[in-house]
Amino acid sequence: MQKTYSYPEFAYRQSEEQRLGRVKRHPVVIVGAGPIGLTAALECASRGIPAVLLDDNNTVSIGSRAVCYAKRALEIWDRLGVGEAMVRKGVSWQVGKVFFRDDLVYQFDLLPEQGHKMPAMINLQQYYLEEFLVEACGKSGLVDLRWKHKLISLSQEADHAKLTLETPDGIFQLEADWVIACDGANSDTRKMVGAGFTGQFFQDRFLIADVVMKADFPTERWFWFDPPFHRGQSVLLHRQCDNVWRIDFQLGWEADPVEEKKPEKVIPRIRAMLGQGVEFELEWVSVYQFACRRIDRFRYERVLFAGDAAHQVSPFGARGANTGVQDVDNLVWKLKLVLDGQAPATLLDSYDEERAFAADDNLLNSTRSTDFITPKSRGSRVLRDAALQLAQEGAFARKLVNSGRLSTPTPYVHSSLNTPDETSFAGAMVPGTNCADAPVKRRGERLWFLNQLPAGFALLVFAPEAPATEVRLGDIRAQVVCVGRDFSDAEGLLAQRYDGQPGTVYLLRPDRHVAARWRSFDPVRIRAALARACNLKEQA
């Protein structure tokens, strides 16, 4: 059906361990090679962990599915070396329009803050994203990507998990020190450990259609409430690359998903929306119902859940893949310290603490958007329509109109890994917050701050020199990076965003979150903060 894309078919290979019938122990086994599993494998490779990545299929995502990738996820992919290619291929949009019935209610410009390498968001079909990730996994040399490997059972031992897999060559077993389950909203792994997955189901169905436009159409996001061509429901239109447009029709609960997917049903809907003159071809269609729910614990002994396997959100606000990538970003540096014996396994409980907190925040935002878009009672529909009517004239009411909020990262403000501030700082970079980017210069070359940070812990020092090149706690190192020596603060934005008065020191985690900060370089305090960030008792 797809006209702009042909699916690669990845080769199944029998593993040596299956051929020899020898049970092998792996440090990390990842279940599910979707965007999150692939990112997890790349993240492991970037930290020197060999990873076995299993997928029961042998191609990328069928249909485009996830579309929007926000800045924070792009920054993580950039750290893994694939962000720039994604941005080049993807489409950026800035103008959004909101319609109510026959009228344009208002339009807005995202006007993203300047001085960041990555855009506020891009739209890109999920299959392209996965292709970039598969290619990078192949190049990493540390990812063992095994297609057509289906997990059929899992059991937990004291210090590892046993996995039974089915391949075209039959059934075999392998062992893993740690398992990262990225097998999606219907995760079998989740069922195998008996985890709870609860929340709210929305009694509504949506039709997603990807269409190829024959003529030019503006690169904008259009959202309709109760449009004349689709009365009583909502419709979303936005652009992906290759001139493919995503259209999202709210169908209501009574709609028959099989019937609605038929081209003879879909095409007239799209024609009514685009107008008679606009030529298009149907690329891909799907009908879905969504839920907002999350797993009760992100960690079940040796099994760690990430992405949709751990939390499922409504599609409004692009929170699915974006949060999943941040799960992986949070998890893998911790896993590396634990695997190397540098931190206790309890450090992994902070993964649950921090990412469950973020998941709840995402669920809250996602539920709020859903309640606005699909009101559950006459009373809430009247309030929504009133807000839309007011929005045409009153700027205040536009703030109430919620057609999905841009996904932004949730700072881990209450995390047990943070060291609280002892003095006051201005700005947003409180402990637990992800590092803001800024333009910097090195030997006259314009570069970006986030690209200057080391893979592990960093000590960002706002001074041309520091008393040490690193601070060590056992084998854990925090490498010093000096502003004014290693690079210069090209536009003063770094100092502005971090309140970087001369002498200020930030301890940054390997996932580029602020762990602690001070107004001077004190190795004793730094070691204590490092110990705290690794869940360690400080060693002398």
Next chain:
Amino acid sequence: MTLRLEPNIPDPDGFYEELIGMQRDLDDEQAALFQARLLLVLANHIGDRAVLTQALQAARRAGATQQKI
């Protein structure tokens, strides 16, 4: 700030007349929308989140007592 529940409108009868008059020619749906718009305009004017929560609770409480009677 706390929510003011003591009389605060100088001309209560005149205000009430104007409020009713404003929706006299509206059908039920239009009147409901009018009231919702009015509510949002006033809420924005007040702006104070704590006061708004108190107002929401006060409105809800009054209805609950009446339902019991």
